[in-house]
Amino acid sequence: MIIPGMAIFAVFVLIPVIQTAYYSLTDWNGLKEANFIGFSNYIELLTSETSRFYIALKNNLFWMILGTTIPIFLGIFQANMLVRHQHRFSHIWQLIFFMPQILSVTVTCIIWTWLYEPTNGPINAILGFLGLESLQTSWLGNPDVVMWSLLGIYIWIAYGFDTVVFCAAMQGIHPQYYEAAVIDGANLRHQFWHITLPGISGTLISTILLQIISSFKVLDVVFLTTKGGPGYHSYILSYYAYTEGIKNIRVGYSAAISITLAILLFSVSAVYQKMTAKKR
Amino acid sequence: MIKIPARVKIFDAIMIAIFASYSLLPVFWVITTSFKTNEELTRNGTLALPEHFFLGNYPEAWEAASFSDYFLNSVFVTVVTVAVIAFFAVLIAYCLCYLNFFGKKLANYMILFGLMIPFELIMIPLFHNIKKMGLINTHWAIILPQIALWLPFSVFLLLSFMRELPQSLIDSARLDGAKEFRIMRSIVTPLLKPALISISIFNFISSWNNYMLPTIMITSDKLKTIPLGLDAFRTKFSMNVTLTCTAAVIIALPVIIFYLIFQRRLITGLTVGAVKE
Numbered sequence: 040m041i042i043p044g045m046a047i048f049a050v051f052v053l054i055p056v057i058q059t060a061y062y063s064l065t066d067w068n069g070l071k072e073a074n075f076i077g078f079s080n081y082i083e084l085l086t087s088e089t090s091r092f093y094i095a096l097k098n099n100l101f102w103m104i105l106g107t108t109i110p111i112f113l114g115i116f117q118a119n120m121l122v123r124h125q126h127r128f129s130h131i132w133q134l135i136f137f138m139p140q141i142l143s144v145t146v147t148c149i150i151w152t153w154l155y156e157p158t159n160g161p162i163n164a165i166l167g168f169l170g171l172e173s174l175q176t177s178w179l180g181n182p183d184v185v186m187w188s189l190l191g192i193y194i195w196i197a198y199g200f201d202t203v204v205f206c207a208a209m210q211g212i213h214p215q216y217y218e219a220a221v222i223d224g225a226n227l228r229h230q231f232w233h234i235t236l237p238g239i240s241g242t243l244i245s246t247i248l249l250q251i252i253s254s255f256k257v258l259d260v261v262f263l264t265t266k267g268g269p270g271y272h273s274y275i276l277s278y279y280a281y282t283e284g285i286k287n288i289r290v291g292y293s294a295a296i297s298i299t300l301a302i303l304l305f306s307v308s309a310v311y312q313k314m315t316a317k318k319r
Numbered sequence: 320m321i322k323i324p325a326r327v328k329i330f331d332a333i334m335i336a337i338f339a340s341y342s343l344l345p346v347f348w349v350i351t352t353s354f355k356t357n358e359e360l361t362r363n364g365t366l367a368l369p370e371h372f373f374l375g376n377y378p379e380a381w382e383a384a385s386f387s388d389y390f391l392n393s394v395f396v397t398v399v400t401v402a403v404i405a406f407f408a409v410l411i412a413y414c415l416c417y418l419n420f421f422g423k424k425l426a427n428y429m430i431l432f433g434l435m436i437p438f439e440l441i442m443i444p445l446f447h448n449i450k451k452m453g454l455i456n457t458h459w460a461i462i463l464p465q466i467a468l469w470l471p472f473s474v475f476l477l478l479s480f481m482r483e484l485p486q487s488l489i490d491s492a493r494l495d496g497a498k499e500f501r502i503m504r505s506i507v508t509p510l511l512k513p514a515l516i517s518i519s520i521f522n523f524i525s526s527w528n529n530y531m532l533p534t535i536m537i538t539s540d541k542l543k544t545i546p547l548g549l550d551a552f553r554t555k556f557s558m559n560v561t562l563t564c565t566a567a568v569i570i571a572l573p574v575i576i577f578y579l580i581f582q583r584r585l586i587t588g589l590t591v592g593a594v595k596e
Contacts, residue, residue, distance in 0.1 A: 040500075041414040044407030044470060045426060051467030052433055055441035055448065062444060069447055117338060120331045124323050132335060134582055136342050141578045141585070143528035145546040146571045149563060150345045161348050161365045168366070195341065203586055227327065258439050259530045263550075277439035284443035285535060293443050301440045308435070 059301075062294035069288045080295035092296070095274040099255065099303070101186055102275065106193050106254035107247060113194070114201025114246075115239070121202070122209040123227070123235060133206055136199035144196075148263035151192045155179050179265050182272040189273060192260060197253065201246060208242035209235060244315045248308060255304050276300040346571075353377075353565040360561055376565035384566055388541060389548040396458050396544055397526040400465045401519050404473050407466070408518065409511065412477035413503045417489055433471030438531065446535055460536035461544070465526055473518040480514040481507065513584070520577075520585045527574060545570055 063080055067073035084092050117136065121129040139147065154162050155178035163175045178188040216234045225233070258277040261267060267274040267282070276296055284293030352360065353376055354369040363370070381387070414420065415427060445464055446455075454460045484507065492502045508515070530546045537543055549566050578585060 040410045041420075041426060044411050045429065047407070047463060048429065048433060048467045048470055051445065051464045052436055052441060053429065055444040056436060058444035058448070059440060113338075116334075120334060124327060124331050126331060126335070132339065133586075134579075135339055137582075137586060138346075138575070138578065139342060141524055141528075141574055142571050143546050143549075143574065144530050145528075145549045146567045149549060149567050150349050153560065153563070154345055154348075159361075159365055161344075164365050195345070199342065227323070252435070252437070256437050256439065262531070262534075277437075280439065280443065285446060290443055290447065297440050297443065301437075304437065305435070 059294045059297050062291050063298045065291045067290045069290050073291070076291070080292050081299070083292065084295050084299065091271050091274050091279050092276075092299075094271055095276045095279045095296075096303075098186055098273060098275050099300075102190065102193070102257060103251060103254045103307070105190055106197065106257075107250040109190075109194055110198035110201045111243070111247060111250060113198045114205045115236075115243075117198075117202040118205035118209050119231060119235060122206050123231070129206070133199075133203050136202045138199065139196050140200050142196075144259045145263060147192065147196060148260060151188075151195070152179065152264055155188055180269050182269050185265060185269065185273045189257075189260060189264065192264070193254070193257060197250065201250070204242060204246055205239055208239040212238035248311055251307060251311065252304065255300070276303070349564045349567055352561055353568045355561055357559065357561050376561050377569070380562050380565040380569060383562065384548045385540075386545070386548055386566075386569060389543050389545045392458065392542060393527060393545040396461050396465075397523055399458075399462050400469075400526045401522045403462075403466050404470055404522050405515055405519055407470060408473035408477050409503065409508060409515070411470070411474045412481055413499075413507060415474070416478055416481045417502075417507075418499065430471045430474050433468075434475060436468070438468060442531070442535060449536065456537060456539050456542060458542060461529070461532050464532060465529065469522055469525060473522065476518055477511060477514055480511055484510055516581075517584050517587055520581050524574060524577070524585070 062073070064075060064077060065073040066076050066079075084090050117132075120126055121132055126132070154160050157163060157175070157177035157180065160178075162178065166172065166175050176184060179185055212235065216238075217230055220230050220234060255277070257275065258281060261273055261275055261278045262281070265273045267278050277300060280293045280296040280300065283289045283296060287293075348365065351369055352365070354372045354374070355363075356373050356375070359370060359373075411426070411430075415423065415430070449455050449460045449464075454463070488506060489502060492506055497505075528546060529544070530550075533544045533547050534550070537547065549563075549570055
């Protein structure tokens with residue numbers, strides 16, 4: 040009974056994973072026979088002049104670090120307001136903050152490309168309205184701000200998820216703890232640091248891991264907004280793998296990029312899980 | 320009840336107003352712009368409210384992007400994906416939970432491994448394999464990889480629910496001579512209904528919104544799904560902001576309605592993994 044489902048999984052996920060590892064050691068271009076060339080692809084990736092590896096890696100790390108910490112920080116902050124400060128309509132606000140999560144990424148990117156539009160986009164229009172013309176810029180065309188603009192899109196999508204998760208976690212903390220704390224004279228700040236934060240630590244650990252993983256799954260955001268531009272300033276590893284593998288049909292080289300990405304993702308998750316294993 | 324000081328409440332209200340604008344204003348502007356004419360947009364600027372509700376953009380956008388075809392394609396792809404995943408996920412989770420068989424450990428590891436595989440890692444070989452199988456430019460090139468990629472999460476979720484069902488229920492059914500298949504169908508599946516609904520909604524939204532897979536696999540205009548419709552639109556009418564905004568509203572509307580109806584189940588489905596662990 041288990042076989043048909045697992046077979047689909049094996050054919051369309053497991054085998055491609057193995058193939059990726061194999062192709063990364065060959066010069067296959069999708070048509071002719073593949074030649075085994077050892078680690079040449081990796082050497083080219085790491086040392087070649089034309090390789091975009093380091094800029095893509097830097098952008099991936101930027102995205103991973105800020106795309107994990109900022110949404111989680113905002114999520115805890117908001118959940119604390121909505122749940123601990125007994126905000127009325129807490130449920131409705133959760134619904135609103137979560138909504139970007141369910142929109143198609145095409146819609147999201149259309150909205151944000153338009154918001155970031157330099158000539159008549161709403162963001163520059165607001166800045167102009169407030170008399171802050173000096174801050175107006177081409178948000179997706181300026182190499183210095185493009186990664187921050189993309190991060191703004193990503194946080195918009197992601198932070199509502201964390202808010203909802205932490206709301207659920209905080210609602211699970213027993214109210215007696217807070218009542219006891221109040222009798223002992225603890226103010227809201229003490230309550231947050233000594234009851235709420237320890238109470239959600241389990242959820243926090245798993246949410247950080249989920250955010251790290253999802254911060255790597257942003258191929259579509261880059262694809263739909265900047266296509267790696269301007270120049271190569273918003274290249275990320277998965278977009279680099281896409282252009283090499285599907286546009287330039289250098290399958291071997293592209294596979295080497297994918298494997299590097301996988302190694303990066305798995306080692307970050309493994310280190311993180313090791314670090315937090317004791318606390319669980 | 321703990322008393323919240325007034326200044327904290329005021330601070331909260333300000334912060335929530337800021338975040339709500341961040342989350343809502345982009346969507347709000349897109350909706351208002353969809354009711355404007357292009358002439359009005361240039362005359363009054365982006366931030367002004369529409370002078371009157373101009374509905375003409377809607378039929379025009381619908382026609383221009385042949386959304387009716389895309390809509391049917393999306394429905395087909397999504398329904399098949401959701402149904403097949405639900406069916407296989409119950410089968411696999413049931414076997415992994417209640418039966419002992421050769422290779423069970425391996426199957427368990429495969430599911431856990433599958434949870435971590437990002438699409439980005441496998442897309443290149445997947446594209447070439449599907450080309451070789453002759454499935455490229457068919458709906459199966461979207462459906463089959465979707466099933467394979469999302470099945471592990473659905474199995475994982477069902478398993479965590481199944482483990483909380485009382486074992487005695489299964490044991491007594493077995494004592495009464497019920498076959499495994501019957502236990503699965505008549506006892507376990509009805510009890511799993513909430514979890515099944517959650518994973519189905521989750522898979523529905525993911526499939527409906529999926530962008531990269533159809534982009535890579537589908538080139539024929541007739542077979543495109545809704546998210547690609549907006550894409551085609553963007554390149555054809557890149558200067559036409561009002562029409563593009565209208566198309567975005569058309570695409571997002573079914574999902575938003577769906578979200579408002581099923582919000583609780585959907586949010587549970589999406590967040591249960593994080594809270595449960």
